[in-house]
Amino acid sequence: MNLKKYRVEDKLKLSAFKTNETGKGSEAEALERSAARQPKLAAWQERLYAEGKQSLLIVLQARDAGGKDGTVKHVLHGLNPQGVVVTSFKVPTAQELSHDFLWRVHAAAPAAGMIAVFNRSHYEDVLVTRVHGLIDQPEAEARYEQIRAFEALLMGRHTRILKLYLHVSKDEQKERLQARLDDPQKRWKFNPGDLKERELWDDYTRAYQDAISATSSKDAPWYVIPADHKWLRDDLIGQLLLETLDDMNPKFPEPSFDPAAVQIR
Ligand code: AMP
Numbered sequence: 302m303n304l305k306k307y308r309v310e311d312k313l314k315l316s317a318f319k320t321n322e323t324g325k326g327s328e329a330e331a332l333e334r335s336a337a338r339q340p341k342l343a344a345w346q347e348r349l350y351a352e353g354k355q356s357l358l359i360v361l362q363a364r365d366a367g368g369k370d371g372t373v374k375h376v377l378h379g380l381n382p383q384g385v386v387v388t389s390f391k392v393p394t395a396q397e398l399s400h401d402f403l404w405r406v407h408a409a410a411p412a413a414g415m416i417a418v419f420n421r422s423h424y425e426d427v428l429v430t431r432v433h434g435l436i437d438q439p440e441a442e443a444r445y446e447q448i449r450a451f452e453a454l455l456m457g458r459h460t461r462i463l464k465l466y467l468h469v470s471k472d473e474q475k476e477r478l479q480a481r482l483d484d485p486q487k488r489w490k491f492n493p494g495d496l497k498e499r500e501l502w503d504d505y506t507r508a509y510q511d512a513i514s515a516t517s518s519k520d521a522p523w524y525v526i527p528a529d530h531k532w533l534r535d536d537l538i539g540q541l542l543l544e545t546l547d548d549m550n551p552k553f554p555e556p557s558f559d560p561a562a563v564q565i566r
């Protein structure tokens with residue numbers, strides 16, 4: 302599949318992107334592709350870690366029940382946990398609020414050799430805050446600029462940045478929230494507060510469109526991933542990850558000694 306069509310190049314209009322795409326083949330084929338990809342991802346990750354120079358940052362954003370946790374579980378499960386750090390950003394604590402909004406985010410940026418996954422991210426600071434009127438439009442614009450500068454700083458340190466918006470429909474969200482309510486094993490994930498956010502669906506759409514349009518660039522692109530079907534979501538993100546690591550092309554380091562001259566007694 303050509304992933305270019307999911308990339309945000311101009312001003313984003315979410316309605317131009319489908320949520321329920323099924324791709325070309327069947328679900329079984331997509332699952333097979335995802336499974337076959339796991340060892341390849343793991344092999345690249347090992348090189349990235351061994352090289353210890355570059356790093357990868359994956360930003361996951363979505364509405365509630367949009368599939369962020371599922372993406373972490375299904376796309377990254379074959380990687381070596383030693384080389385991956387997942388950070389889930391919650392409502393900022395009092396201490397975090399006493400700093401600038403990027404303070405806690407910068408601390409979670411990937412060290413050389415590492416893959417960092419942001420389950421929610423600094424983008425919450427221009428989304429939920431904007432929708433609830435905690436910041437106004439000029440402040441949002443100022444933050445976009447600060448985000449662009451922050452991401453440029455990371456890229457200057459050889460961090461590749463992938464930003465993914467998991468695109469689900471309002472109906473799909475309803476089904477998933479209902480399933481959380483009905484299934485005792487999923488109920489712990491149900492947050493009655495999510496229903497209030499759901500009522501603000503259109504405000505979030507505007508906030509996402511605005512923020513993504515302002516921060517998608519050639520070097521730090523946003524992708525809108527059709528996410529109603531989890532199997533397609535995982536297949537597309539896996540492919541994107543593999544293509545990105547392939548392009549980064551990390552290499553095992555050359556030894557600083559002559560291995561032939563070493564004798565282990
Ligand atoms: P969950 O991802 O379901 O665990 O929920 C985390 C909650 O934290 C969501 O309601 C987010 O909107 C909220 N949150 C995360 N980051 C921020 C932030 N920077 N400012 C305000 N709320 C946030």
Ligand code: MG
Nearest residue numbers: 365366490492
């Ligand atoms: Mg939640």
